[in-house]
Every structure is written in structure tokens, then in C-alpha cells.
Amino acid sequence: MQGRVLVVDDDLALSEMLGIVLRNEGLDVVHCADGSSAMALFRESRPDIVLLDVMLPGIDGIEVCRRIRAESGIPIVMLTARTDTLDVVVGLESGADDYVLKPFKPQELIARMRARLRRGDEPEPEQLQIGDLSIDVAGHSVNRDGRPLSLTPLEFDLLVALARKPWQVFTREVLLEQVWGYRHAGDTRLVNVHVQRLRSKIEHDPEHPEIVVTVRGVGYKAGPT
Amino acid sequence: MSTPSRPDNANQPTLSARSRLATMRARVVLMLQKLSRVVRSVLRTAGLRLLHLWRASLQFRVIASTMLLGLVVVVILGSYLYQRIADGLVNDRVLTARAEATSQARAAQARFDSAGRTDTVSLTQLAFDVVGQLSSPGADHSREVILTRAKNNTGAASVPTVLSSDVGLPSVPDELRNAIAADPGHQQVQVISIRSSDGAPVSAAIVGSRVNLPAAGQYELYFLFPLEREQQTLRVVARTFALGGLALVLLLGGVAYVVTRLVVDPVRRAALVAERLSSGRLHERMRARGEDDIAKLGKSFNAMADSLQNQIRQLEDLSRVQQRFVSDVSHELRTPLTTIRMAGDLIHDSRGDFDPSVARSAELLHNEIDRFESLLSDLLEISRFDAGAAELEVEATDLRDTIGRAVDSTAALAALRGSRLEVIPTDGPCVAEIDPRRVERILRNLVVNAVEYGDGCPVRIELAINESAVAVSVLDSGVGLRPGEAALVFNRFWRADPARARTTGGTGLGLAISLEDARLHQGWLDAWGEPGVGSCFRLTLPRRTGVPIERSPLPLRPDEEPSAAGLPDMTGNRPAAPSGGAQT
Numbered sequence: 189m190q191g192r193v194l195v196v197d198d199d200l201a202l203s204e205m206l207g208i209v210l211r212n213e214g215l216d217v218v219h220c221a222d223g224s225s226a227m228a229l230f231r232e233s234r235p236d237i238v239l240l241d242v243m244l245p246g247i248d249g250i251e252v253c254r255r256i257r258a259e260s261g262i263p264i265v266m267l268t269a270r271t272d273t274l275d276v277v278v279g280l281e282s283g284a285d286d287y288v289l290k291p292f293k294p295q296e297l298i299a300r301m302r303a304r305l306r307r308g309d310e311p312e313p314e315q316l317q318i319g320d321l322s323i324d325v326a327g328h329s330v331n332r333d334g335r336p337l338s339l340t341p342l343e344f345d346l347l348v349a350l351a352r353k354p355w356q357v358f359t360r361e362v363l364l365e366q367v368w369g370y371r372h373a374g375d376t377r378l379v380n381v382h383v384q385r386l387r388s389k390i391e392h393d394p395e396h397p398e399i400v401v402t403v404r405g406v407g408y409k410a411g412p413t
Numbered sequence: 414m415s416t417p418s419r420p421d422n423a424n425q426p427t428l429s430a431r432s433r434l435a436t437m438r439a440r441v442v443l444m445l446q447k448l449s450r451v452v453r454s455v456l457r458t459a460g461l462r463l464l465h466l467w468r469a470s471l472q473f474r475v476i477a478s479t480m481l482l483g484l485v486v487v488v489i490l491g492s493y494l495y496q497r498i499a500d501g502l503v504n505d506r507v508l509t510a511r512a513e514a515t516s517q518a519r520a521a522q523a524r525f526d527s528a529g530r531t532d533t534v535s536l537t538q539l540a541f542d543v544v545g546q547l548s549s550p551g552a553d554h555s556r557e558v559i560l561t562r563a564k565n566n567t568g569a570a571s572v573p574t575v576l577s578s579d580v581g582l583p584s585v586p587d588e589l590r591n592a593i594a595a596d597p598g599h600q601q602v603q604v605i606s607i608r609s610s611d612g613a614p615v616s617a618a619i620v621g622s623r624v625n626l627p628a629a630g631q632y633e634l635y636f637l638f639p640l641e642r643e644q645q646t647l648r649v650v651a652r653t654f655a656l657g658g659l660a661l662v663l664l665l666g667g668v669a670y671v672v673t674r675l676v677v678d679p680v681r682r683a684a685l686v687a688e689r690l691s692s693g694r695l696h697e698r699m700r701a702r703g704e705d706d707i708a709k710l711g712k713s714f715n716a717m718a719d720s721l722q723n724q725i726r727q728l729e730d731l732s733r734v735q736q737r738f739v740s741d742v743s744h745e746l747r748t749p750l751t752t753i754r755m756a757g758d759l760i761h762d763s764r765g766d767f768d769p770s771v772a773r774s775a776e777l778l779h780n781e782i783d784r785f786e787s788l789l790s791d792l793l794e795i796s797r798f799d800a801g802a803a804e805l806e807v808e809a810t811d812l813r814d815t816i817g818r819a820v821d822s823t824a825a826l827a828a829l830r831g832s833r834l835e836v837i838p839t840d841g842p843c844v845a846e847i848d849p850r851r852v853e854r855i856l857r858n859l860v861v862n863a864v865e866y867g868d869g870c871p872v873r874i875e876l877a878i879n880e881s882a883v884a885v886s887v888l889d890s891g892v893g894l895r896p897g898e899a900a901l902v903f904n905r906f907w908r909a910d911p912a913r914a915r916t917t918g919g920t921g922l923g924l925a926i927s928l929e930d931a932r933l934h935q936g937w938l939d940a941w942g943e944p945g946v947g948s949c950f951r952l953t954l955p956r957r958t959g960v961p962i963e964r965s966p967l968p969l970r971p972d973e974e975p976s977a978a979g980l981p982d983m984t985g986n987r988p989a990a991p992s993g994g995a996q997t
Contacts, residue, residue: 202752372822
């Protein structure tokens with residue numbers, strides 16, 4: 189695995205340990221200990237992925253996440269010690285792609301990061317059509333009537349996964365595995381939140397979706413092309 | 414009496430008519446009975462309603478009693494006064510009647526004494542003249558006159574009885590005549606009842622005295638004074654009394670109403686405020702103005718409400734502090750544990766390079782970190798339940814999928830222990846509104862539990878559905894539960910046998926958390942077990958959130974009919990309470 193990771197966490201021991209583990213995986217690690225300096229370091233180091241603690245001195249993780257998201261669509265994985273529903277949902281809605289609950293197994297974290305960094309591994313050109321959207325998989329772009337739509341890589345992956353098999357209904361678990369890289373059962377709220385975000389960008393009327401359709405009691409599928 | 418009606422028979426017309434009559438009579442009797450039943454039931458309903466009103470409303474009770482007592486007083490007082498007035502009126506009239514009679518009788522005697530001729534015809538003529546003169550002039554009948562022979566006068570020459578009108582001799586009572594006969598020198602008076610000219614009964618004062626007719630001897634002269642006017646006056650008085658009494662009783666009722674409103678209204682307001690308080694509106698207070706008893710009640714009530722509100726606020730604060738504490742502990746413990754976990758994993762992964770004792774230490778460290786982690790997360794989960802912070806995230810889920818996932822995640826452990834996991838297939842989908850994460854956790858706990866205590870026996874997982882509920886039972890044929898233990902298994906950190914080593918690394922909180930999860934769903938989690946036979950844990954969840962479970966679709970004991978299981982008397986009114994312990 190290649191790439192640069194920005195770790196934003198105020199716990200020095202954890203940051204150092206994370207640095208050791210991630211460097212063993214071949215990643216380049218940049219560390220930041222508080223929320224206030226996170227943005228400056230983000231702009232300076234241009235990481236490929238951000239690991240972000242929720243509780244930070246200065247500006248908290250959720251605000252940092254929001255600011256990074258405003259500038260860039262790069263993958264953000266939240267590290268949280270709080271399992272309260274509200275924390276998780278607020279974190280996801282501020283733009284995080286995924287969250288990892290402390291204490292996590294290092295392999296689990298690496299698997300998730302790998303899923304987020306995997307892009308560009310499969311460069312063969314592929315053109316998909318879903319609804320009135322055309323997707324250029326290799327070019328990472330979605331167009332409606334020639335105008336590009338701005339999606340984060342995760343939202344793009346989610347859309348591509350659905351569009352590749354428009355006849356298939358995906359359960360949330362399958363999507364967690366394919367898009368997020370979960371090997372075990374995960375939090376299906378991740379899927380719900382990101383489907384909402386995706387819909388708000390691609391649907392004509394997000395209240396009555398036509399491209400990403402909910403199949404009650406099962407999951408989601410791509411709407412008729 | 415109710416002879417059955419027969420078809421008309423031409424040979425017995427009378428009989429058939431009679432039978433028809435009997436039928437009709439029976440029908441009428443039946444109708445009357447029905448009517449009386451209806452009337453009785455209406456009366457009973459009205460009576461019950463009144464009784465209920467009497468019991469329920471202080472105001473009604475006070476007003477009704479006041480009016481009843483008032484009525485009694487008015488009736489007693491009215492009758493007494495009426496009697497006094499009537500007596501006074503009659504006495505007055507009798508006095509005037511006596512005076513009038515005395516002078517008139519004297520005048521009559523004078524006329525008779527000065528009579529010139531004493532033959533019968535002349536005397537009779539004179540008697541008619543005298544009577545006609547004595548009876549009042551005009552037609553107002555203010556007095557009548559009767560002249561009749563005295564009882565003891567047996568002389569030959571006689572004058573017939575002379576009447577001024579059709580009042581008649583019979584209206585003169587014998588008593589009076591006897592009294593005059595006994596004491597001829599004095600006037601005798603009596604009040605009698607006669608019929609007036611229009612036939613209505615009317616009282617009258619009758620005054621009798623003796624007159625001497627020349628040659629004809631002793632005669633009795635009666636003056637009859639009808640008391641019509643007095644009676645009219647009395648009627649007016651009675652009507653006035655009745656109306657006045659009624660008005661007084663109504664007035665009393667009104668006064669009672671006003672007075673009780675003064676007392677009852679504040680009490681009702683207090684009841685309303687107390688109700689609102691108990692429904693959670695802690696800011697409600699009573700109005701407490703003035704110095705009276707009601708104000709005192711209001712003040713003490715408000716003081717009570719204040720102290721309640723304070724205590725509840727303190728408890729809420731305490732609960733908030735506790736939740737905050739749990740949350741903080743969560744964060745504070747989890748971050749260092751993450752570092753330890755990663756360090757442990759790193760050391761564990763490279764244990765091949767170490768000498769055997771260090772390598773084994775690395776393994777132990779790794780395993781115990783796992784255990785520590787699950788213990789910590791279980792503890793936090795329990796404290797979240799205790800703080801009431803647990804939330805249900807319901808979605809329509811097919812329980813077959815949930816069971817599948819729970820079985821998948823426990824299959825490795827089961828294989829390690831040599832237990833086979835048998836899922837009994839069901840016909841159709843078993844969709845219910847559940848929180849799939851929590852239900853999967855319950856099932857995982859139950860299966861792990863069954864594997865741990867199943868001693869390598871197969872574990873059977875069954876699923877069933879009915880109108881109101883879905884149920885999953887996890888059966889093992891292992892050590893089972895001793896009597897009374899079925900109620901204990903859900904206790905925190907409870908162990909069936911303290912001497913028995915924990916091998917699967919359970920935290921001792923699994924079933925307690927499962928029970929809380931089931932309760933959160935408003936479902937049941939029951940346990941049954943018998944030593945040497947095995948044990949069964951049954952999870953029953955409502956199919957729709959908020960719709961209560963009627964009965965569980967699965968039996969708790971393997972040999973039991975499903976309909977007998979989950980009866981309210983078995984599980985009591987405690988949803989998800991451990992039950993069945995008494996059956997072992």
C-alpha cells in the first residue's frame with residue numbers, strides 16, 4: 189500500500205503506535221496533535237487519506253472534517269471512542285467516509301484504509317450509464333448532460349458498485365464489504381448516511397430518488413437506466 | 414295460563430276462541446313483563462347513575478342533602494302554621510256564628526210567642542215565614558236555617574220540619590240533637606262537613622238551640638254557616654305555603670351550590686394541578702392567596718411540589734453526571750487500550766522471532782487484551798442501559814438473515830468445541846421490525862452460551878412467527894439448569910457453577926445485556942433448563958414496534974405445546990422477565 193496518511197490525534201502514544209503500524213504497511217505518516225493546526229498541515233502535506241480523532245483540543249474533529257471536506261474529497265476515516273449514536277451520525281454527516289471505533293484491531297483499520305486507497309488499481313476504461321448519468325470509471329467522473337457532477341471518491345465508488353449491476357439489489361452488508369472494505373459485519377448506518385449524501389448530489393428530487401432506489405427490507409439498487 | 418295457541422278448529426269454535434283469547438292474554442302479559450323489565454332496567458340505570466353521582470361528587474351530595482333537609486323543615490313548619498291558621502279562622506267564624514244564632518233564635522222565639530192563631534196550618538205558615546226571614550237575605554247562602562221537632566216532643570199537633578234550602582235534616586248530626594236534648598237551655602255548636610249546592614264537600618258550623626212553638630211544643634232551631642270563604646282563604650294559604658316552600662328549598666339548593674362551589678372549586682383545581690404534576694409537568698402550582706384553609710392547602714401543596722421538583726432535578730442531574738462519566742471513562746479507557754492493542758498485535762505478529770516463553774507471553778497478552786476489550790465494551794453497554802441512553806434503531810428485517818449472521822460469527826467457536834449448530838429451516842420469511850444489530854448480539858450471546866454449556870452436543874436454533882410475534886429459541890442438550898437457576902442466568906456476572914472454568918472467555922454480562930436488549934424491543938427473553946436434559950433460551954419479539962406480544966410462537970420447554978407457552982401468568986407482567994425457573 190502506498191500513499192501519505194495524515195493522523196490527527198492528540199494522544200501521542202496512540203499516534204506513535206499508529207505511525208509504527210502504518211509505516212510497516214509502507215505508508216508515509218504525517219502527525220498532527222491538535223485541531224487548530226490540522227488544516228495548515230493538511231494543505232502542506234497533501235495526504236491521500238486522513239485519520240481523524242473526534243475529540244481534539246482546539247477545533248474538534250467534526251469541524252476539522254467539515255473543513256477538509258469543503259476543500260477536498262479525499263478519504264477521511266474518523267477515529268472515535270464514543271459509540272453514542274449521535275456522535276457517529278454527526279461524524280458521518282460532517283463528511284467522513286468511514287469511522288473506526290477505538291479500540292480497533294490494526295488489521296481492521298488497514299483493511300478499511302486499503303479500501304479507501306485502492307483507486308487507480310484498475311485502469312481499464314469502462315463507461316457506465318445509470319438514469320441520465322454517464323459514468324467514466326477510469327476517469328473518475330460522472331456527467332449529466334455533459335456537465336460533471338462533483339462526488340467524493342467514496343460516493344463515486346458507491347455509485348459505480350450499484351451501476352455495474354443495475355439488475356441486482358445490494359444489501360447494506362454487501363455494500364459495506366464491496367465499497368468500505370469491511371470483512372465482518374459493520375455499521376449499516378454508514379451505508380444509509382452515504383446513500384443520502386449521494387442522492388442529494390445526483391437525484392433530481394432526493395425525496396423521491398430515481399437513480400439509487402431503496403428496496404424495503406433488503407437494501408438498494410440502481411434505478412432503471 | 415299461557416296455553417299454546419292451536420290452529421282453528423271448526424268443531425270447537427268456542428274453544429278455539431278461548432284459546433285465541435288466552436294466547437292474546439299471554440302475549441299481553443309477556444309484553445307487560447317486557448315493559449316492566451325495561452322500566453325496571455331504566456330505573457336501575459337511573460338509580461345507579463344517581464348513586465354514582467352521590468359517591469363521586471361532593472357537591473352533589475351537599476346540595477342534595479341540604480335540599481332534602483330543607484324540604485323536611487319546610488314541610489313540618491308549613492303544616493304547623495297551616496294548622497294554626499285554619500284553627501284560628503274556624504274558631505273566629507264559630508264565635509260570630511254563635512252570636513248571630515243567639516240573636517236570631519231570640520227573634521224567632523219572639524215571633525212564635527206573639528203568634529195569634531195556634532192551629533196547625535197557621536203555625537206551619539208562621540214557621541215557614543220565620544225560617545224564610547231567618548235565612549239570610551239574597552242568594553249568597555251565608556247561613557241556612559232548619560226548624561225541626563225536638564226528639565222528645567211527642568205532642569199531637571205538629572209542624573213539619575222546615576228547611577231554608579235543600580241542606581236537609583240528615584246533615585244535622587245526632588250527637589248535636591242529643592246534646593240539645595240533654596241541655597236545652599244552652600246553645601250547641603259543631604263543625605260538620607256538608608255538600609254545597611254544586612256537590613263539593615264543604616265544612617260548615619252548625620249552631621243549634623231550642624225554641625218553643627205555641628201548642629206544638631219543643632222545636633229545635635239550627636243555623637248552618639258554611640265555611641266556604643274560610644276554606645277558600647285556607648286554599649290560598651296552602652298554595653302560597655307550597656309555592657313558598659318550594660322556592661325556599663330551591664333557594665337553599667342554590668345557596669348550597671354557591672357555598673360548595675366556594676369549597677369544591679379549589680379542591681378540584683388542586684386535584685387538576687396534582688394530576689398535571691404527576692404527569693410530569695413539574696412547573697404546575699396551585700394558586701394560594703389569602704389566609705384561609707384553601708390557601709393553606711395550596712401553600713403546603715406547592716411546598717410539596719417544590720421539594721419534588723428539586724429532588725427530581727437532582728436525580729436528573731445525577732443521571733446526567735453519570736452518563737457524562739460513562740462517556741468520559743469510555744473515551745479515556747479506549748484510547749490507551751487502542752495503543753496497547755496495536756502494540757500487543759505487533760508483538761504477537763512477530764512472536765516467531767522470540768524465544769518460547771516470550772512468545773507465549775505475547776500470545777497471552779494478545780488474548781487477554783481481547784478479553785479486556787470485550788469486558789470494557791460490555792460494561793459500557795450495561796451502563797448505557799442503566800443510564801437509559803440505549804436507543805432502538807428499528808428496521809424491517811428478516812430474522813433468517815440475522816440468525817444466519819449470528820451463526821456465521823459463532824461457527825468457529827462451535828467447531829472448536831465440537832458442537833454442531835443446527836438451524837431448523839422455516840417455510841417463509843420472518844420479517845419483524847427489530848434493531849438487527851441488537852438482535853444479532855442477543856442471538857450471538859445465546860448461541861455462545863449454548864455452545865459453552867452444551868458440552869459438545871448439537872445446538873438447535875428454531876425460528877417461528879405468529880400474528881403478533883417472532884420467536885427464536887436456542888436449545889442445547891448439555892448440563893441444563895438446576896431448579897431456580899433459570900431466574901438467575903440473566904443476573905450480571907452470574908455463573909452456573911463457580912467451580913466451572915470459563916473457557917470461552919465470556920464476560921458474564923452477555924445474558925444481562927441480551928435481556929436489556931430484549932426489553933428495549935419490548936420483547937421477552939425466557940430461560941428453561943433441566944439438569945442433564947439441557948436448556949432452552951427463547952427470544953420473543955413483537956413483529957411491529959409498540960404492538961404487544963400476545964403469545965410466543967415457540968414453546969419454552971421442548972416437550973410443550975407452543976400455545977401453552979408465553980401465557981401471561983407464566984411470564985407475569987414483566988416483559989422479558991426470566992420465567993420458567995419454577996417449572997424445573
